[in-house]
Amino acid sequence: MFNSLKFKIITVAVIIISLIMAVATWRNIKSTEEKLLNGQKEKTVLLSDRISHGIMVLMLQNKWRDLQDMMESLVKDAKELKNIKIFLPDNGVIVVSSNPGEIGEKIYQQDMDTFKDIGDKKVFFVKKNGQEYDSKFTLIKNLPVCHRCHGTKKEVLGVLDVDISLIKVSRAIEEFRKDYLIEAIIGFFMIAGTFVLVIGLLIDRPIKKMIRTIRKIEDGDLSARMEEDKKDELGQMAKSFNSMVETLESVNREIEVCHSEQMQRAAKLASLGEIISGIAHEIKNPLTGISCAVQVFQSEMNDDDDWFSRGFGYDFSNNFGSYIFHVLFRKYRQCQEDDQKYN
Secondary structure (H helix, E strand, O other): OOOOHHHHHHHHHHHHHHHHHHHHHHHHHHHHHHHHHHHHHHHHHHHHHHHHHHHHHHHHOOOOOHHHHHHHHHHHHOOOEEEEEEEOOOOOEEEEEOOHHHOOOEOOHHHHHHHHHHOOOOOEEEEEOOEEEEEEEEEEEOOHHHHHHHOOOOOEEEEEEEEEEOHHHHHHHHHHHHHHHHHHHHHHHHHHHHHHHHHHHHHHHHHHHHHHHHHHHHOOOOOOOOOOOOOOHHHHHHHHHHHHHHHHHHHHHHHHHHHHHHHHHHHHHHHHHHHHHHHHHHHHHHHHHHHHHHHHHHHHOOOOOOHHHHHHHHHHHHHHHHHHHHHHHHHHHHHHHHHHHHO
């Protein structure tokens, strides 16, 4: 299983899909978090400007004492708005606050350091008492209309500090992360399942059919053929394989024909050998009688009989049979040599 082509392709594909989806999920989550936080910053800027405008209206109407009530009312009505205060830019002493208990105390040293670094240029995130806040400093400048009450020595009368809780935004981000991760996991399994199904239909199933066909051919069934209905690389491979099997089948038929002919020739040669052996036996039997008769004639001859008659009888009795057998054996060997040359 682990060495199969299907397993290797699916493993590589799953790893690639996982990496792509992980990167895409991380980027989308970060992008959404950034958008939510930027929206919160814009909300903080608008709210800070609105409070600053309300403070200026009260100051112009000489309703400084109503400022405390306004801050407490705003914090009470807006759940996200946790604290509003005005502190002096020189020493950080709080002069007005939605929490009356803070008046006269100094702001957090972290807030004071941030104010010295960035002033009122941008919104910043800060953590206080284990909670995260979105804060914004707004300078309350000493405008010409304020000179009659505050004089002209100071350019900045105070600094408005607005703290907005990020609990709601943080919950929204956590819920988004959770929902998006669940959707990403479901999407991953859907994509992976679809990919496995496609691999099984387009690659695994045709390959298994080819393997079954090859095994049939291994078992000796040269009539087996692969399906050539596909027009892709697998179809081209099937056509080439079928052509090879057809050539192999043709060669096998020729070999069988040659083998059959050789067996027939071998049978003929065996029959010829038996015939020659029979002929030699049939010839040898009468020659033995003739040889015995010649030997009797020779034994009855006198020493004065002519030497030709005696020698002829001896040669005939001893060499004629061997000569006949030698001729037949040479004929048999010649047939064998002709058959070998033909093959």
